[in-house]
Each structure stands twice: as structure tokens, then as C-alpha cells.
Amino acid sequence: MSGQVTRVYLPATLPLLAGLRAEGQLALPEGLAGHAVTPELREWYAEGDDEELEYVAFTRAAQDSLRLLRHDPQAPRRRVVLAADVPDDQVVAVDRTLGSSAVRTGSRVALAEVAAVHVDGKVAEADVAAAADVVEAAAAGDPDAQFTVDGAEDHELEWYDVTEFDHLLTG
Numbered sequence: 384m385s386g387q388v389t390r391v392y393l394p395a396t397l398p399l400l401a402g403l404r405a406e407g408q409l410a411l412p413e414g415l416a417g418h419a420v421t422p423e424l425r426e427w428y429a430e431g432d433d434e435e436l437e438y439v440a441f442t443r444a445a446q447d448s449l450r451l452l453r454h455d456p457q458a459p460r461r462r463v464v465l466a467a468d469v470p471d472d473q474v475v476a477v478d479r480t481l482g483s484s485a486v487r488t489g490s491r492v493a494l495a496e497v498a499a500v501h502v503d504g505k506v507a508e509a510d511v512a513a514a515a516d517v518v519e520a521a522a523a524g525d526p527d528a529q530f531t532v533d534g535a536e537d538h539e540l541e542w543y544d545v546t547e548f549d550h551l552l553t554g
Contacts, residue, residue, distance in 0.1 A: 394447035427482030
């Protein structure tokens, strides 16, 4: 291991967060990509500073959380993004397209690697539910669906320390 880490934003749901808390690690769903500041993202957004690039990666993970919600109708309708510091040698870009932030981190992320958790407040649930229903149509170019997804994105995710897992999962 190189000793260096990359901040990776992982889309999740509250049930996945509960699994992470219970098991001490998160088994990532098949095909799930995280998002990070990749060379492709940096080149695409050359004028962006590190904070802006991190926000782009974070926002894309929040969008992918909508896809997870779409496929888990039992999950509370709140987007979850885990900010994890993953060893560089475990972070692999999955798309070399200009502007891509998609990365893989292996099959599991340890609780010890999670730096923070970002979760929608309860006030966002109706907008997130509507967005989760149409996220695939939005990705396919449907402007009405995109408007609905944008409505969910108007809600800022709240920041939580990993020591607040119990509050998040019971509150």
C-alpha cells in the first residue's frame, strides 16, 4: 500500500448504512461505482479548483443514490453518500471518458475508511421519492424527469460524523 488515500464518494441508502454499522464494512452492490476526482474529471473541468471538483464527484454519487433507491422500494426515500478515504492502490477508474468521475474501490469499504456520511433531511423525502421513480428516464434524456430529479437535487445533504450512525439510523 502506498500510504496515500483518495477521497471517494459512495452512493448508499439507509439500509446499506445500517449494514455498514452492523458489519463494520460495506459490501458494495454489484456494479456500484463510487466517484472521485479523477484525471478525466480534472481535465474536463480544468478551471475548477479541488473543492469544485470534489463537489462534482459528490453530486454524481448523490445521483447514483437515487438509482439505488429506485431498486429498493423499502428503503426510506433519503439519499445517502459516504465520504471514504480509500487507499490509492484500491481506487481504479472505470471510465476513461473526458469528465468521468467513476471509480471502483474493491468489493468492500471498511467503516474505518469512512470519514463522513451525508444524508437527506426528512423534508426532502417526497422530492427524493419522486426523483427515484424517474431517475432512469432523466438519464435517458426526458426533460420532465430531469426537472423532477433537479427538484431532489435542490435539497442539500446533511453532514454527519461516523460517530452519529446510531442517531441517523434511529432518527
